[in-house]
Amino acid sequence: MTKHPSEAKNCLKADAISITNRKIVYMKFLLVTYPDSESGHPTKYVRDSIPEIKSYPGDVTTPTPEVISFKPGELLGDETGAFGIKSWLESLGHQVVVTTDKEGPNCVFEKELVDADVVLSQPFYPAYMTAQRFAIAKKLKLCVTVGVGSDNYDLDAANEHKVTVAEVSFSNSRSVAEHIVMTALILVRNFVASHEVAKSGGWNIADCAARSYDLEGMHFGTIAGGRIGLDVLRKLKPFDLHLHYYDKHRLKPEVEEELGLIYHASVDEMLTLLDVLNKRSSMADHALQCDGSPHLRYIPVGPSPVLRGYERNSRSVSQG
Ligand SMILES: NC(=O)c1ccc[n+]([C@@H]2O[C@H](COP(=O)([O-])OP(=O)(O)OC[C@H]3O[C@@H](n4cnc5c(N)ncnc54)[C@H](O)[C@@H]3O)[C@@H](O)[C@H]2O)c1
DSSP: OOOOHHHHHHHHHHHHHHHHHSOOOOOEEEEEOBOOOTTOSOSSOSOSOOOOOOEEGGGEEOOOOSOOSSOTTSOOSBTTTGGGTHHHHHHTTOEEEEESOOSSTTSHHHHHHTTOSEEEEBTTBOOOBOHHHHHHOTTOOEEEESSSOOTTBOHHHHHHTTOEEEEOTTTTHHHHHHHHHHHHHHHHTTHHHHHHHHHTTOOOHHHHHTTOOOSTTOEEEEEOOSHHHHHHHHHHGGGOOEEEEEOSSOOOHHHHHHHTOEEESSHHHHHTTOSEEEEOSOTTOGGGOOTTSGGGGGSOSSSOEEEEOOOTTSOSEEEO
């Protein structure tokens, strides 16, 4: 059970003492975070608490740390937040370097990487680990995505240098699924353009309505029905859509039946039928890259939003 931060502080000391009696290896952790907000790291939040989530779909349990050194709901992805682990690691004697400067040969990240043991970064502000960076990181043992995905690592180079690459599966998959539902509605209903009309003082309904549709009855498809893809399909079920998916691993028949899913054995076959596409598999798989491929030309004329599930070299949302 998670302890209150004040109790957690005492536990950290106790842990550090007991661990030093074992043979502890002190390591250098290199954390890459996005910068604090322009007004500084928040000291007050609009909510006092956030809901406690105890499990993910399929009875997968959430992490159960013995102690945490932050209050749930605090911003942890920025420089000051430092993923909520800086003080804990330091209390155990490890060295922690936090940087936001991660691009180019003279960046802080590349200088500190030379003797780092562990690198942590987030999918939306990734530390790109190229073959050249793996080569200079002589002590590196572990790269962790603080989130989901491995698109920012040269996995062949990681293998060659015997570096483990890990992610925190499910850690924010449900957040992404919520975001996809929101984005699909925003695009199909022409929300942003209509908001701009209202903001500029106009209220010409035709300007807003001409490109605005209902999701109801449309054909929605996802490339990959993993944690995010399946959650999106589940969340969209009440909208009375036709739900399609393509994945190299077919879902269980009872799941397909429960959600009324239409499975496709090929991407091309599915794309010819869709109004809305959600791409939700690793970008590293070249077979599934849609950019510049003939796949997208199949999508019928209309609002046809394409919601993409990868971070690199792409806009997160595009409208065809
Ligand atoms: N949560 C995040 O931090 C975050 C944010 C944005 C995007 N993403 C990206 O979203 C993607 C999906 O995340 P997830 O949590 O659903 O992962 P997941 O591992 O649960 O699902 C991935 C799915 O892709 C399928 N797949 C892989 N290769 C395939 C192929 N060649 N053909 C067909 N299907 C294939 C797998 O079978 C699996 O069902 C990840 O690649 C991640 O980079 C993650």
